[in-house]
Amino acid sequence: MIGGMGAGSRGGGGRGSVTPTAAGTVVVLVGEWITEGRLAPGDKVSETWVAAESGVSRNTVREAFRLLEHDGLLVHEPNRGAFVPQVTPLDVRDIYRVRRVLEPAVVRGLTELDVPRMQALTAAVDAARSAAARQDWPHAGSANMRFHRSLVALAGSVRLDATMRRLMAELRLVFAVVEHPAELFGPFVERNARIADLLLSGRFLEAATALETYLADSEDAILTAFSRQELTA
Amino acid sequence: MIGGMGAGSRGGGGRGSVTPTAAGTVVVLVGEWITEGRLAPGDKVSETWVAAESGVSRNTVREAFRLLEHDGLLVHEPNRGAFVPQVTPLDVRDIYRVRRVLEPAVVRGLTELDVPRMQALTAAVDAARSAAARQDWPHAGSANMRFHRSLVALAGSVRLDATMRRLMAELRLVFAVVEHPAELFGPFVERNARIADLLLSGRFLEAATALETYLADSEDAILTAFSRQELTA
DNA sequence: CTGGACGGATCGTTGAACAATCACTACTGT
DNA sequence: ACAGTAGTGATTGTTCAACGATCCGTCCAG
Structure with missing residues (x-):
């Protein structure tokens, strides 16, 4: 069991259905934060912050970041962190x-x-x-x-x-x-x-x-x- | 410093140049194992084994696996592990x-x-x-x-x-x-x-x-x- | 004002630990 | 003998705490 969670599976929205895993949960969560405007383009997304906010380990957050990167929802600059892409x-x-x-x-x-x-x-x-x-x-x-x-x-x-x-x-x-x-x-x-x-x-x-x-x-x-x-x- | 290493940077081959990071090193390493036939299609690639073989932590190996998955060089079955894709x-x-x-x-x-x-x-x-x-x-x-x-x-x-x-x-x-x-x-x-x-x-x-x-x-x-x-x- | 030293914050990575899950074996009941 | 089940070992999923490396902004010296 993780932290408070509360969000749980969303079912309807996503197609991939990677939710049973914790990293997957973070993926849809942060994905929503981005598409819903809570995270603006150009924002730095801190590992520690997401870890605290989502109630999972920092290491798991890192895994989730790689997945989000994969979809272009995050860009990763080595030793600097993950950023919401500034779409031009x-x-x-x-x-x-x-x-x-x-x-x-x-x-x-x-x-x-x-x-x-x-x-x-x-x-x-x-x-x-x-x-x-x-x-x-x-x-x-x-x-x-x-x-x-x-x-x-x-x-x-x-x-x-x-x-x-x-x-x-x-x-x-x-x-x-x-x-x-x-x-x-x-x-x-x-x-x-x-x-x-x-x-x-x-x-x-x-x-x-x-x-x-x-x-x-x-x-x-x-x-x-x-x-x-x-x-x- | 990591383990024995020995392989080091390859420089010439890859274009992406993600080698300064440990996960990147594992990516090119496992990538070579696959394309050179040391890892055959259908093989299960164990996290522990790669960790021992490459001299990095298992957690880092997991990150590398996500990157390789990204390129289609590995497929991931939840709770079962990573496999070299069986190309049909x-x-x-x-x-x-x-x-x-x-x-x-x-x-x-x-x-x-x-x-x-x-x-x-x-x-x-x-x-x-x-x-x-x-x-x-x-x-x-x-x-x-x-x-x-x-x-x-x-x-x-x-x-x-x-x-x-x-x-x-x-x-x-x-x-x-x-x-x-x-x-x-x-x-x-x-x-x-x-x-x-x-x-x-x-x-x-x-x-x-x-x-x-x-x-x-x-x-x-x-x-x-x-x-x-x-x-x- | 230029430039280099210092410090704080965050990332990169490690190692150990434990729960969850899977695959395989051995046992039980008929 | 055989199907179904319980047990067992191995591997994955995830957490936690820690430490070195790196970057960024600040402060001090020239």
């Missing part, structure tokens, strides 16, 4: 460059209707719709990412999935900064729905081009929201 | 699927002659040539991977670079099994040289298509060598 517009462009390579290629490579797997797409679209209706932009953003991860999952490649997972984790970092404005997710929910429809009707090439313009516009939206944010800061 | 033909296909998406996309996306960066390509080709002349297939394989990593590096994307690094680490795992026959690298050295020439003369589209057939043939070569290996095993 350049990073956004880099992330989207990879997305523009990966996602359309996956869609263009599809040959048959994998209906069961595609249901994840419509589920994500539905979730995004209802979240958007509630003006719940954080959840709309999560549903959005779930959509695109499910889209890449259609390729059935574990390595592509892993890459996409990391990209989305880094994107979440961006959203933690830009105050989730409606313009960032609102206009894109229906465009995802359109892409899902195209996929479900087997019109893969049309879906791919729709996806390409989607990504270009999404990148622009984030970039402008980003620069607006930087001015006020 | 399915993994090879998956790795090459990603390569076929990534590498041609990078080349096609090039717009200008980045001569200084392209010198890494010719350097890798030269190294591969001389290694092949010596029948030194392990080094020829390394130079081969260096070539393709340098090729992806032309895009100037840190995330693409990281992805490619992981892919090559996993490929090394394959080569550790198939006994580096000449047919695996020999025919491909000159094809890389051809691609490098096309790139240096700015004929990016031709380079991309050459790269595509290269990757298809390379995958086939590995796959056949692989199945031949499985029959004898």
Whole structure:
């Protein structure tokens, strides 16, 4: 038994389900602190502090840090400590460059209707719709990412999935900064729905081009929201 | 000071240079054990054993294991231990699927002659040539991977670079099994040289298509060598 | 004002210890 | 003889306390 704990397993949120281990608990915990803004970009995250805060040993915290590093949620500078990455517009462009390579290629490579797997797409679209209706932009953003991860999952490649997972984790970092404005997710929910429809009707090439313009516009939206944010800061 | 050590820094080989830290030392050490065949696919790698063998604390070994896991050189089963991944033909296909998406996309996306960066390509080709002349297939394989990593590096994307690094680490795992026959690298050295020439003369589209057939043939070569290996095993 | 010595804080790493879990063996009951 | 179970040993997961190494900011001397 550890310290007070109290948090316990979260079940719903994370996909990986590494929670039975203490290091895994710290991973989701610190992950939430980062994406929820308690830890701001550029902040140093002290091992001792996290150890005290989460009630686990410093050594276990170190292990958790390696995992978070793995997902790009933490950067490690030797002998200096772990920091919440300072995401720059350049990073956004880099992330989207990879997305523009990966996602359309996956869609263009599809040959048959994998209906069961595609249901994840419509589920994500539905979730995004209802979240958007509630003006719940954080959840709309999560549903959005779930959509695109499910889209890449259609390729059935574990390595592509892993890459996409990391990209989305880094994107979440961006959203933690830009105050989730409606313009960032609102206009894109229906465009995802359109892409899902195209996929479900087997019109893969049309879906791919729709996806390409989607990504270009999404990148622009984030970039402008980003620069607006930087001015006020 | 640690234990006997003796190995020390290697300097030349790895690019990452994480060697000043003890965990980093263990990473390159165990990495070599794996790629050099001392650790076979499917083997369990005990924490205590590595700790004794490398002269560092078990806790440090655990950290090193997380890093190796990160590169796909180790898989971790909770409460059971770390294992050298058993690479299947399915993994090879998956790795090459990603390569076929990534590498041609990078080349096609090039717009200008980045001569200084392209010198890494010719350097890798030269190294591969001389290694092949010596029948030194392990080094020829390394130079081969260096070539393709340098090729992806032309895009100037840190995330693409990281992805490619992981892919090559996993490929090394394959080569550790198939006994580096000449047919695996020999025919491909000159094809890389051809691609490098096309790139240096700015004929990016031709380079991309050459790269595509290269990757298809390379995958086939590995796959056949692989199945031949499985029959004898 | 420049520069080097000092100190505090944090990281890097160790070693020992104990609980939890797994794999394997030996025993029991039918 | 054999299935199921309890026991046993080994390995992992995690904690704790400690110490050297390194970095950063401060203070003092020139």
